[in-house]
Amino acid sequence: MMDLSVVILAAGQGTRMRSALPKVLHQIASKPLVQHVIDTARSLGSESIHLVYGHGGDLVKEAINGDDLSWVMQTQQLGTGHAVQQAMPGLDGSLDKQSTVLILYGDVPLIKQQTLKNLLDNKPADGIALLTVALKDPSGYGRIVRNKNNHVTAIVEHKDADPETLLIKEVNTGIMAVSSNDLKNWLSDLSNENSQGEYYLTDIIAMASESGRSIVGILADDELEVEGVNNRQQLARLERHYQSLEAEKLMLKGVTLYDPARVDVRGELNVEQDVTIDINTIFEGKVSIGSGSYIGANSILINCQIGNNVHIKANSIIEDAVIGNHSSVGPFARIRPGTILKEDVHIGNFVEVKKSIIDKGSKAGHLAYLGDCEIGKNVNVGAGTISCNYDGANKHITILEDDVFVGSDTQLVAPVRVGKGVTIAAGTTVTGNVSDYALVMSRTKQKEIANWTRPTKNKSTN
Numbered sequence: 298m299m300d301l302s303v304v305i306l307a308a309g310q311g312t313r314m315r316s317a318l319p320k321v322l323h324q325i326a327s328k329p330l331v332q333h334v335i336d337t338a339r340s341l342g343s344e345s346i347h348l349v350y351g352h353g354g355d356l357v358k359e360a361i362n363g364d365d366l367s368w369v370m371q372t373q374q375l376g377t378g379h380a381v382q383q384a385m386p387g388l389d390g391s392l393d394k395q396s397t398v399l400i401l402y403g404d405v406p407l408i409k410q411q412t413l414k415n416l417l418d419n420k421p422a423d424g425i426a427l428l429t430v431a432l433k434d435p436s437g438y439g440r441i442v443r444n445k446n447n448h449v450t451a452i453v454e455h456k457d458a459d460p461e462t463l464l465i466k467e468v469n470t471g472i473m474a475v476s477s478n479d480l481k482n483w484l485s486d487l488s489n490e491n492s493q494g495e496y497y498l499t500d501i502i503a504m505a506s507e508s509g510r511s512i513v514g515i516l517a518d519d520e521l522e523v524e525g526v527n528n529r530q531q532l533a534r535l536e537r538h539y540q541s542l543e544a545e546k547l548m549l550k551g552v553t554l555y556d557p558a559r560v561d562v563r564g565e566l567n568v569e570q571d572v573t574i575d576i577n578t579i580f581e582g583k584v585s586i587g588s589g590s591y592i593g594a595n596s597i598l599i600n601c602q603i604g605n606n607v608h609i610k611a612n613s614i615i616e617d618a619v620i621g622n623h624s625s626v627g628p629f630a631r632i633r634p635g636t637i638l639k640e641d642v643h644i645g646n647f648v649e650v651k652k653s654i655i656d657k658g659s660k661a662g663h664l665a666y667l668g669d670c671e672i673g674k675n676v677n678v679g680a681g682t683i684s685c686n687y688d689g690a691n692k693h694i695t696i697l698e699d700d701v702f703v704g705s706d707t708q709l710v711a712p713v714r715v716g717k718g719v720t721i722a723a724g725t726t727v728t729g730n731v732s733d734y735a736l737v738m739s740r741t742k743q744k745e746i747a748n749w750t751r752p753t754k755n756k757s758t759n
Contacts, residue, residue: 611628
């Protein structure tokens, strides 16, 4: 395996984004653009990653971290060649090993591991591997000029190209792999004698060609894979492309998507076969879904585990929770962090559950709040039930043992334990522990006043 170092150029201001946020911190799938690139670089087994940063540097360093990152400050943005020059001192330790340097861009988030692996595998020992792409409209891009042996001989900028060269559709992506010693030598010979007064990394292609080195151009399969983000339109386009790729992966795994264009994966989604996902669903963080489960429309799942044959009904939110096999949640339910629903649990509409364990066969059908609860097997929680778990300073636990029946409009004032088989009458406020198999109630006596006259508004005061 080759010794690989990666340089990621991420110092640009991104003025066309019209944002106070550094361009590389704008997000696709809830992850900063540059983080996508870093993660891909890590997947290649690189020995070191050198991140060249500039505008909004403090914000970038705050948002991105990793012990394997070497931070390189580019105080003046004097071109891509100048940016790589700033990283060279950090690469000096690897020069004796003649390592390969892979140059990536922090605003090109969708570059694939396989594409870069192909680029590295095809790098000639004495030359450069350059990633290119064929565009339907290459206007504005540097054209790739090849010789009879199909090797790259030059990159001609659009403004410098003659009519024949302008017919070329293959353009430069800027991504390349080059030996560290060669890179150091060629960078030292760069000149900024051009209209922009900048040091262009692409100039090393001409230097390599003039010195008889091999330059292999590797075509990327997907133009959006190598597209950079310079404005909000491109950001949105790449977001949709990323999501379409994620949808394809899901369907290949045996997932039914009612509309592949209306599913967003913003993290890591692991699914088994025969999962069905309805429209407008969002998955964030690490989510796993077992076989045969259904995720209803407009639901949001965040860092959660969904078992087999689970039915998540529409408009439900599940976060940092575990949903057991054969359970159902929703519609309009909220399952908050720390919740574990065991097998065959039913949580119905407008029920909120927080940091609670609910055992097999129990159910809360509608309009309830269960916070900091330990609920046993086959418990029925009636509508309007509330666990009063917070005293204004601390949280307290409510325990409902197996086979408890909780009538509607019950308040469970924690800390409290309700024994096995207890029946709680509707409208009860439970303030103390209840013995097994008891009936508990705390209603006020019903009073009736005959011939009651309702108050009426005083029109003179309205």
